[in-house]
Amino acid sequence: MIFLVVSAIALSGCELQGGEPVTRTEIGSGSETRVALRREASACEVAIFEDVPLTHCIADPAKHKISTVLADPAGTAYRSLKTYGEALGDDAAVVAFAMNGGMYEGDGSPIGYYVEEGQRLEELDRGDGTGNFYLKPNGVFFGTDGFWEIRTSTDFLFNVSDRPQFGIQSGPMLVIDGQLHPEIQDDGPSKIVRNGVGIDDDGKAHFVISESALSFGQLARYFRDELQTPNALYLDGGVSGLWDPVTERMDDINNIGPLIVVTKKVSE
Structure with missing residues (x-):
């Protein structure tokens, strides 16, 4: 697989000004772990x-x-996929893949609604502001017991009463009930490495990260x-990253x- 590094100008505070070389780092305690992972099929593919x-x-x-993950048991934010993977040690074998989630403050704390292991750490943000998060409608990705959903923040507020096991608010929505976000241009001037998540009619979650710069419109159409x-x-965007243990991509x-x-679900 060929990975491309592209410099681009960001739109929001969470999108870096310019691109930085991406380093791929191997996580695993030994050759047996790596060989076992290679026998598996990756959940990720190139498109x-x-x-x-x-x-x-x-x-x-x-x-x-x-699940959503922010910090270690002592409350120290991981702040990188590598740090999280190293903290797992041998438990990293259960990870199918991981990505950076929604947007965040300077200290790494989430902007907007955030639930981890059923505990709400941040409330839903319905305010106005600048940047991608506030390009309304924004939305919430959440789920419980294998039932995963994406709803606009307003839909979530008025129609979801039970707290999910995990939840994260971000923005903007890319696709809403089969239609592109009304404020997203077909191919706008802002192009940068980006990632997003969508739910299909079968309930599967599709995570996508670009390997070179693309516009909001391109990502939404995909x-x-x-x-x-x-x-x-x-x-x-700009900080988008993927950990795929099978391909040893970090x-x-x-x-x-x-x-x-x-x-990965583990058989009882």
Whole structure:
């Protein structure tokens, strides 16, 4: 797989000004762990859309669990996929893949609604502001017991009463009930490495990260036209990273916020 590094100008505070070389770092305690991982099929695959290389990862509720992760048991934010992977040690074998989640403050704390292991750490943000998060409608990616959803923040507020096991707010929505976000241009001037998540009609979660710069419109069309996800949510850009243990890909990007971790279900 060829990974491209592109410099671009960001739109929001969480999008870096310019691109930095991405380092791939191996996580694993020994050769036996690495050999075992290579025997498995990766949940991620390479795709090309409108001449842009992407990596597309699928979380299947029949095979996977999804969780949000922010900090270690002592409360210290991980701030990178590498730090989180190293902290897991041998437990890293259960990870199918992981990505950076939604947007965050300077200290790594989430902007907007955030739930981890059923505990709400941040409330829903319905305010106005500048930057991608506030390009309304924004939305919430959440789920419990293998049932995962993406809803606009307003829909979530008025129609979801039970607290989910995990939840993260970000913005903007890319696809809403099969339609592109009304404020997203077909191919706007802002192009940067980006990632997002969408849910298809079978309940599978599709995570996408671009390997070179692309516009919001291109990313949104990929979710709508290729993945056919009725609802999709932008996660972030410029700081977007992926950890895929099977291919030994580790995007060593520091000072990020919440992580979304997809783990393999273990037979009882």
